[in-house]
Amino acid sequence: MSIADNLLKYKSELDKEQVELIAVSKYQDTDAILEAYNAGQRVFGENIVQELADKQQQLPADIEWHLIGHLQTNKVKYIAPFIKLIQSVDSLKLLVEINKQAAKHKRVIDCLLQIYIADEDTKFGLGFDQAIELLRSDEFAELKNIRIVGLMGIASNNATEKQTTDEFTELKVLFDGIKLSFFRKEDSFKEVSMGMSGDYKLAIEAGSTMVRIGSSIFGKRKIKHYKTE
Numbered sequence: 001m002s003i004a005d006n007l008l009k010y011k012s013e014l015d016k017e018q019v020e021l022i023a024v025s026k027y028q029d030t031d032a033i034l035e036a037y038n039a040g041q042r043v044f045g046e047n048i049v050q051e052l053a054d055k056q057q058q059l060p061a062d063i064e065w066h067l068i069g070h071l072q073t074n075k076v077k078y079i080a081p082f083i084k085l086i087q088s089v090d091s092l093k094l095l096v097e098i099n100k101q102a103a104k105h106k107r108v109i110d111c112l113l114q115i116y117i118a119d120e121d122t123k124f125g126l127g128f129d130q131a132i133e134l135l136r137s138d139e140f141a142e143l144k145n146i147r148i149v150g151l152m153g154i155a156s157n158n159a160t161e162k163q164t165t166d167e168f169t170e171l172k173v174l175f176d177g178i179k180l181s182f183f184r185k186e187d188s189f190k191e192v193s194m195g196m197s198g199d200y201k202l203a204i205e206a207g208s209t210m211v212r213i214g215s216s217i218f219g220k221r222k223i224k225h226y227k228t229e
Helices: 003-017 030-038 049-058 073-079 092-104 128-136 161-182 200-206
Strands: 020-024 043-046 064-067 085-089 109-115 146-153 191-193 210-213
Touching: 003 020, 003 030, 030 049, 043 049, 049 064, 049 073, 073 092, 085 092, 085 146, 092 109, 092 146, 109 128, 128 161, 146 161, 161 191, 161 200, 191 210, 200 210
Parallel strands: 020 043, 020 210, 043 064, 064 085, 085 109, 109 146, 146 191
Antiparallel strands: none
């Protein structure tokens, strides 16, 4: 099946669930992204800042770019002028830098707090207590050029279906608690980004509002080597 066919299959399914599809285009070339774009996709997720910045310059201006990979503070300046959503905020230090760079461009940048839900040391993210401590801090209250619109989490690799469901459910419970405690009056706090190609159906059942799907849409990666952070 073509990229367009794969994409339309997912969009048809996810539209019924009222879940947003983030087409993960890491290591895909611009031709592959344009095929998805011409099939109607407008939201794409990238992991590597330099790759994202390069593609943004080459592709249509109405694409909404999401940064879904780990973000170092010294890389924020490269995406601050255009990024739609940073899904991978895992520290107050990073939020402060995003706020600083957003202010330079007279923008408010939407962000998700990445929460550590996996049983793996290799994953990034805030612990549950750390997220609440961040939201209670005076320093966070002073940030006027960022907006927290939800939470993101990545489940454990090779986990059982039950473990994956438990991890997603824990994230949704945390989201509900944070919504009630900190964002009760803010309609913008509404996103729970969880679920990828192998577990998106479990994520949707647990309450996901965004799923991140790449290989099942695009197939094999087209770019074999790219400078990483």
